[in-house]
Amino acid sequence: MDLFSTELNIDQNLLPYGGTVNYYGKLFSRQEADNYFEVLMNTIEWKNDEAFIMGKHIITKRKVAWYGNEAYSYTYSNRSKLALPWTPELLQLKTIAEKQTGHSYNSCLLNLYHNGDEGMAYHSDDEKALAKDSAIASLSFGAERRFLFKHKQSKETVTLFLEHGSLLVMKDETQTNWLHRLPPTKKITRPRVNLTFRTMDV
Ligand SMILES: O=C(O)CCC(=O)C(=O)O
Numbered sequence: 001m002d003l004f005s006t007e008l009n010i011d012q013n014l015l016p017y018g019g020t021v022n023y024y025g026k027l028f029s030r031q032e033a034d035n036y037f038e039v040l041m042n043t044i045e046w047k048n049d050e051a052f053i054m055g056k057h058i059i060t061k062r063k064v065a066w067y068g069n070e071a072y073s074y075t076y077s078n079r080s081k082l083a084l085p086w087t088p089e090l091l092q093l094k095t096i097a098e099k100q101t102g103h104s105y106n107s108c109l110l111n112l113y114h115n116g117d118e119g120m121a122y123h124s125d126d127e128k129a130l131a132k133d134s135a136i137a138s139l140s141f142g143a144e145r146r147f148l149f150k151h152k153q154s155k156e157t158v159t160l161f162l163e164h165g166s167l168l169v170m171k172d173e174t175q176t177n178w179l180h181r182l183p184p185t186k187k188i189t190r191p192r193v194n195l196t197f198r199t200m201d202v
């Protein structure tokens with residue numbers, strides 16, 4: 001074994017217990033990743049997210065979109081959205097994520113963070129509509145951002161950076177035992193697009 005190798009071990013579990021997170025690093029060349037970023041920015045039906053939180057109507061700065069094999073309804077924060085049909089590039093990316101991770105997906109939630117002011121608070125993706133303990137494949141394009149996990153009981157945290165054109169997988173009991181978040185940061189002024197391929201229980 002080469003102890004000085006800088007190569008990523010994609011089988012390494014980044015979580016110490018209670019779930020499995022694998023970071024595959026960059027899957028694409030700079031050129032390919034730049035192209036996907038441009039295409040996603042221009043072809044996805046980005047909409048500001050709305051939510052009702054503690055009786056208040058909130059419109060996020062972050063934009064979202066929801067695509068799937070069928071017009072699945074996705075409900076959270078008391079709002080329902082119907083999945084749009086795949087674009088050619090989303091289908092390509094779904095196939096790549098499936099080949100890399102060995103899991104299949106039937107839907108994708110996309111997030112557009114215009115700059116470091118926008119992030120996502122601690123949550124777990126354990127909605128009833130998702131198949132329990134199914135894998136979630138997360139592709140990132142654009143600005144590199146920090147990503148954190150926090151264990152629900154021990155409060156232990158794990159941090160990593162999600163690079164331009166990279167793939168991260170969360171699976172097994174990760175959503176049951178861990179929260180994750182994308183912290184806001186003053187250092188980032190460029191946009192980032194994130195795709196999470198998921199499996200709806202249908
Ligand atoms: O932007 C990210 O990397 C994560 C997004 C996320 O956690 C989600 O959409 O549930």
Ligand SMILES: [Fe+2]
Pocket residue numbers: 123124125180
């Ligand atoms: Fe999430």
